[in-house]
Amino acid sequence: MTFVDLNVPAPLVRALAADGKFQAFPIQQQTLPDTLTGRDVLGRGKTGSGKTLAFSIPLVAQLSDSAKRVPRKPRGLVLAPTRELATQINAVLEPLAAAYGLRTTTVFGGVSQKRQVDALRSGVDILVACPGRLEDLLDQGQLTLDAVQVTVLDEADHMADLGFLPGVTRILAKTPQNGQRMFFSATLDNGVDKLVKRFLHNELLHSVDEATSHVSAMTHHVFEVPSEEKKTLVKTLASGTGKRILFTRTKHQAKKLAKQLTADGTPAVDLHGNLSQNQRDRNLAAFGGGDVRVLVATDVAARGVHVDSVELVVHVDPPAEHKAYLHRSGRTARAGSSGDVVTVMLPEQRHDTQALLRKAEIKAQPLTVTSNSPAVAELVGAVADYVKPPVQPVQQQRTSSPRGGGRGPRSGQGSRRNQGGRRSRQASGSRG
Incomplete structure (x- = not known):
């Protein structure tokens, strides 16, 4: 079905067409007839099923009247769990909102709140927010939600x-x-x-897939490898010409692996909770724009990264539980594209990995491989050209003055912000 068939307003149809979107995905086909008429909806569907457009279209359509924009009083609210997801939802909303002259903005931690406060004071129609920073701004009186006509809770x-x-x-x-x-x-x-019971009224349930379902165009592989071969295998899996995401369990592993791959001629960027928002944005832009083909991430990115044409997801270590496996794997085979998922498993991890896959309802027979195995070569395909790693600037050690007048802290007396005072509230991390 096309968006015209679903009675999407003409200005939105034109905005979608300008972005090459003409056919509606199943979750959009199911929900739009109800949401466009103002009904409450509970939508269930796997990642990559088109949920963002499914709520963005009716959200903008419901606010398309010429109501005057009031400072600090948004009329539409979207709640998202991560900064990355909030940013990408806003990117989908902006061209649709522009069709009616509506203004959108994002609110999340990890960055200065000044820009966010300034935007709210000037007036926005649709606010896309993470809960932590939004509660901070509500407590400060920077906005109220009593004018919200449409609320979306994503993921x-x-x-x-x-x-x-x-x-x-x-x-x-x-x-x-x-x-x-x-x-x-x-x-x-x-x-x-x-x-759902408290806040939805006479809601309609639309389920596109069960929670454990996986995309039919997604192929799952389990490579069992001796510990001494694992590093080389991971390097080989990262060496193809298409985009791929490698998932690690810890932030330290993600940072270290990205550096190792770059040093070995495969440019890679990392994404994890220790990065500032500017670093996250820069690395995601490099990956999404094609400047680098490999993203090494922790689970912080398992749901928040929506990048087209990711052909391979690699679980460098099997995840801790089956939901993490499904969310990580959902970075590939999105929006009708195909993709592969590889779990790298040590012999001693076989039992736990097979239990994890059973819970996820994934059928994949473990295959013992090395980096030179035909199955690996077939999966990787054409190998990308070697890229000479950038030259790292030599950092000269700072010497103190002969009279000991250096401004650096003395041993054991490093700067401790807020020491002895109030504990600063984290702007990032668990508060979104």
Whole structure:
């Protein structure tokens, strides 16, 4: 079905067409007839199924009247669990909002709040926010939610995994009860069902796939490798010409692996919780824009990164539980494209890995390989050209003056911000 068939307003149809979008995905076909008429909806579907457009189209359509924009009083609210996801939702919303002259902005931690406060003061129609920073700004009186007509909760189950549901509940309670609400979640566990019962009214449930389902165009592989061969195998899997994401369990591993790959001639960037927002944005832009083909990430990126044409996801280590496997794997085979998923497994990890795959309802027979195995070569395909690593500037050690007048801290007396004073609230991390 086309967006015209679904009675999407003409200005939005034109905006979608300008971006090459004409045919609606199944979750859009199911939900749009209801959401465009103002009904509350609970949408369930796997990652990559087109949920962002499914709520962005009716959100903009419902706010398309010429209501005057009021400072600090957004009329549309989208809650997202991570900064990356908030940014990418806003990127989808902006061209649709522009069709009606609506203004959007994002609110999340990890960056200065000044730009966010300035945007709210000047007036925005649609606010895309992470719960932590939004609650901070609400507590400061920088905005109110009493004018919100449409509220969207995206990836509610991930909100629950991150411990955000209490904050989400407080936020939703500040929005008008008679407003339209759209919740999207892969599962209804960990308290998501309580949110649904409290805040949705006469909602319609649309399920495109079960929570454990995987894309039919996604092929799963399990490579068993001796520990001494693992590093070489991972390097080989990263060496293809297409985009690929390598998932590690820790931030240290992600940073180290990205550096190693770059030094070996395969440019890579990392993405994890220790990076500033500017570093995250820069690395994601380099990966999404094609300047580098390899992204090494922790689970912080498992849901928040939506990049087209990722052909391979590699679990450098098997994830801790099956939901993480599904969310990581969902970075490939998106929006109708095909993709491969590889789990690198040591012999001693076989039992746990097979249990994990059973829970995820993934059927993949472990294959013992080395980096030179035909199965690996077939998966990698054409190998990208070697790229000479950038020359690192030599850092000269600073010498203190003969009279000991250096300004650096003395041993054991490093600068400790807020030492002895109030503990500063984290702008990033667990607060989104």
